[in-house]
Amino acid sequence: MKPNKERRRWGDREKRRQRGKNPLSLSPYLLVSVPLVFLLLFYFYPLASILTLSFAPEGHFSLASLGKLFSTSHYLETFWFTTWQAAVSTLLTVGLALPGAYVFARYDFPGKSLVQALTTVPFVLPTIVVALAFTALLGPRGLLNTGLTSLLGLERPPLDLQHTLAIILLAHVFYNYVLVLRIVGTMWSNLDPRLEEAARMLGASRWRAFRETTLPLLLPAIGAAAFLTFIFCFTSFGVVLVLGGSRFATLEVEIYRQTIHYLNLPLAAALSLIQILFTFGMMVAYTRLQARATLPLELRARRVTQHQPRRWREWLVVVANVGLMLALLVTPLAALVERSLTLSTAGGASISFYRQLFENPRSSAFYVPPVAAVRNSVGFALATTALSVALGLMAAAALDNRGGGTACPGCRQARKPALQRLLDPILMLPLGTSAVTLGLGYIVALDEPPLNLRTSPLLVVLAHTLVALPFVVRSVLPALRSIQPQLREAAALLSASPWRVWREVDLPIVARAVLVGAVFAFTISMGEFGATSLIARPERPTMPIAIYRFLGRPGAANYGQALAMSTLLMLVCTVGFLAIERFRVGEVGEF
């Protein structure tokens, strides 16, 4: 195999012939403009408004209040902690999830799609609920400590994880494991296993075969997943606050404090800007790496790449990884379900909290029937999914446009139009932006017709889409970039219209990746709490909002109903994921 030579040849041919053949290269600017206008209106404009107001409240810029930023080492330390904890969390997540991705990519085993759906559930759970589940499992009187204490005959609980860095890292793995599992797993499942087999036959060791054939091909997907994980941990708010306790603070925590508690807008804006610029810098570096690392590939259908585990060693690998997923991701979920059933009675289980969800004994005007909460959440989530997949496909297609030669490693990046080169990093910016800052930006900016959206439920969908869009793009782009240009050329030579080329060549190949993106968009919207809670909204509560409302007051019935509602949220999401997995457009999803 001589991939380099191959690639160069493809690149040259592409330069000569391809320009103008791909519909998406016909109109890169048009494709770029739709997501770009979306971002301009609902990201840059609100952000610019709030930053202007923060830095120049009287119309002239004043940086006097920023002195505090440099007068103590506190903010520098916060930045440093934010960065390294995110880096360590990312390494841990990737390290633990890669073997899982391998198992999901190469083996077919009973219960696989259920395990896959369950591993996605953590992503939607509100932090406070996860914190309670972790306390139930790992707290001083949690299951693990009680078990160890009686097993080993100890006097004190052996594990003290409460308010430690370890539990922050564990929670970050808990939340982000699925990112690596899905993004890398999807790519891996489309790789031709014969590549590695060939290397083995030529005498390479198992490790060398992986390192020199599979790993390089997987790198773009690993990079995408790691990057998203990093940004999530970098902007971590609830996990650090609740599980880490008060001794740890990330930039996001500082931004919240400065904004909400002190109304120190200049300082909050400066911190926000630092966070955004850092994300942007990371993104630019990452985009360059990724564009170079991506090769066109011959993707294989799943039925070719996957098989049932046969020998005992294969079974061992599968069982070990599924066991890890169950222990790490599913036991906290199980603990929540268990508590929702047993909290109300001394022994045995009862569904009384579930029954109470359907009752409104005080005829509260703000009572949320569970059906309405589910409907609101699912409605927002479907709208978010539709909008972010549509925008994400356009953005990914524009980014993939090879008119300038992304896929030709021999040529320089500079050939790509500047706008297009910047689009990728720009699309990721909302992920690195504080919800508090953007939320206030909406209040300041979107207050006049025709964009008088401050109290519109539409704003919830727009805010969710901003966060979901990067996931769709990151999921789709590696697959889109791996399409061999000859396929498109061949189709074009057979006089297919550009649209038809896209539909019959590109779409079938990226369909699975689009599904993964759709799952993420749905998930993000279902679980989103921070931004939603900051938007002034007429009564239309989502499930996470309802959970927080129950948890906000004393009384066992409220705690129990919060747990019951959390269980319902998990259930709805699991069903949603299974449904999306089954969703097929003809033969399309079969890849």
Place this chain on the structure above:
Amino acid sequence: MKRIIMIALIGLLALTACGPGPAAPTVTPVPTTPPDTPTPVPSAPRQVRVMTHDSFDISEETIAAFEEQHDATVEILQAGDAGVVLNQAILSVDNPLADVLYGVDSTLLSRALDAGIFEPYESPVLAEIPDRLELDDQHRALPVDYGNVCLNYDKGWFAAQGLAPPANLEDLVKPEYKGLTVVENAATSSPGLAFLLATIGHFGETGDYTYLDYWADLRDNDVLVTEGWEDAYWGQFTYGSGGEGERPIVVSYASSPPVEVYFAEEPFDEAPTAAVVSDGSCFRQIEFVGILRGAQNRELAEAWVDFMLGTIFQKDIPLHMFMFPANEQAALPEVFAKFAVVPEHPAEVDYAAIEANREAWIEAWTETVLR
């Protein structure tokens, strides 16, 4: 300037909309759900818009009573906690989101008044409200309800250990109470800040033993600090967590014990928890309502404020918001009358001093307790 940016953006949007755009489907994200009750009819000629925090709650009948009396609809806009709502109101002062804002509490009052978001309104119903609750003599912010942030303890735990429950703030630093207390972070939690203010009011900032000395002692006595009330109460408090927590003393509200009774699975003869209400150990949070400057319908906004202070609304407050009604003519529900204890002399801190010193106090507290 803003207008120019907007027009430019709209122009850009129009341009792209006209072009022979890509064939990808354009989606109009219309929320799929019809409005739930009690949503005001958008076409109704008279509407009062009330912005408030996420803890706001009241019964359907009460809202319906107002809507009937005034032939108008009420739209409630909720967003985050009291701090978030106030900041939104301040940032939108020139083009307010609503007519009325409810939920500014005594710790945030001077920020609201300094920002000039409220118009004065001397409601006739104020005559029924005790003077001690009225903090603004210009009647820009009118008291609706109040609650006290106090220490709560788990009665059963102390009975089982044969230890006397704490009677005041000083008890918490004694050796026999080592490792028993959980408090909320004053920098991130509203009851946490209120409790810090109680210690400031009680111990003072100067003298032999200041509030910071007290907190240093509390830290030595192994106090646990959590981010918010939820984690403290449900995760760490022995009673609230159902046995997983290790701390029998928690910072909560004086109304928490009756609420525990009200929401218990089995009926109680006495509350399972109790509040410490000795002199100077609690902090009183008063919640205010005010008419926002630039309210669209001043007359209806006044009617709503009168209504909130009147007995129909006031007697509905305890079981929906777990606060005490400001209007003393409003009868308390039985569970409150029977189980609630109101501290007679909460700690005193001047509300104007709170906004002026908030950051310095919280920084000093953080330095003493957490770093």
